[in-house]
Amino acid sequence: MHGCRNKCGGCYRQFNKKEHLVEHMRTSYHSVHEPTCGICNKHCRSFDSLREHLIGPLPKQECKNIFSICGCRFCLTILESPNARRIHQERCQFSNGLTARMAVLGLRDNPTIDYTSSRSPRVVALSCKMVGGGSDGSLDLCARVCITDESENVIFHTYVKPTLPITNYRYETTGIRPENIRDAMPLKQAQRKIKEFLCYGEPMWKIRPRSGKARILVGHGLDSHLDCLQLEYSSFMIRDTAEYPPLMKTSKLSNSLKYLTQAYLGYDIHVGMQDPYEDCVTTMRLYKRMRNQKHKTDAYPLASDTHNTNNYASWRQSELESMSEDELLNLSGSDYYCWCLDSVP
Structure with missing residues (x-):
């Protein structure tokens, strides 16, 4: 017994x-x-x-x-x-409808950070698209970056000129061509603008969770995005859908953004060329779904x-x-x- x-x-x-x-x-x-x-x-x-x-x-x-x-x-x-x-x-269930919205927004014409339209948002989403550098094109280089607010408005969007030569534009997924990069914003300039915007006047060492002016940053795999921007940001203020335990696999590995979108939002992304605006909107929707529990x-x-x-x-x-x-x-x-x-x- x-x-x-x-x-x-x-x-x-x-x-x-x-x-x-x-x-x-x-x-x-x-x-x-x-x-x-x-x-x-x-x-x-x-x-x-x-x-x-x-x-x-x-x-x-x-x-x-x-x-x-x-x-x-x-x-x-x-x-x-x-x-x-x-x-x-x-x-x-969210409908996708982002392709038409991206066309209306004119994402390719917004190389300055718009501080006014979003009324100083507390939470923003960031996504980059990388091209390849190095002899075999496997080195990730930031060539495009987008930041949106909670209402899916574009705050900042620009093509970026990396500091190293591009050896693979990865056009099939990025849609990026040499002419997009030729007169693009230099990486250091984009980095400075983004850092100033995220910190919002606070020095990095002074940023604390749930207080102060610094903004909450949402994204998927933000470590790699911030690395390619050569940008550091306070871990207190990062909300990464790839590292959030409730959204990870049972084996404690990360789920892809494509899977998370299909499973928890009910539509498909990354069909054909990938747009950073689509990733920003999707990660923000996932964040808000988790936040609103x-x-x-x-x-x-x-x-x-x-x-x-x-x-x-x-x-x-x-x-x-x-x-x-x-x-x-x-x-x-x-x-x-x-x-x-x-x-x-």
Whole structure:
């Protein structure tokens, strides 16, 4: 006869000994910010994991049955009825329509940063398109950059002249030709304009999260974009859809922007030539979808907060082992910054 099993109040894993459950809680970082099944309340490490729980090859059958009738396949929310689901999903799915919008915007004619049209936006998205340098054309060089605001307006767009010779224009995906680069803005000038705009008068060392004037920067794979711009920016202010745990694969690897757009926004991108405006709009939409999640108020939302340091300290072991599953869960804190906190005043 098996002994009493100890079940995690978050992910429902079971352990033979309470001490093993406590050790699991030390390292799992379950919190109100994790993607959670709207049916059985199971905590999942990512939306990819939650999707597998609901509609994967081996889903929880009861949850799958309800989700198939009342679940939104984009945000994974459970609605009250099939009709409520239909109405919600029509709003939840974005239409693309960016090709026509790009033509109207005249992206190729905006080489200066427009500070006025966006009323000093707090959040902006950035994307670059790279051409190839080096003998084999594999070195990424920034040749085009775009910045947009939350309303999908273009704040800055320009072709960029790299400091190294271009050996491969990668025309099939970038659409960039030599004549686009001939009289383009020098990289150093573009870099200076972007840095001034992002910092908004604050020195880099003084930038702090959720205070001051510096802008939140949204993008996908921003490390490579900032590298090719030879630009550093405060990690506090970066929101990268390639590095955000809820949007990453179950294996903790990054999902492509193409996959994220299809899965969570419901349309296709990168069909033919790729435009940085399209990437800016898409990453901003993903960011806003994550930011707009309604999570319970958490007094100390990060496990790294000093208030949470001793929650699972070894000297509390006997006390922890006497706690219920729910009490242990309530001690946990997230180990990443949830973007819903950006909407908190």
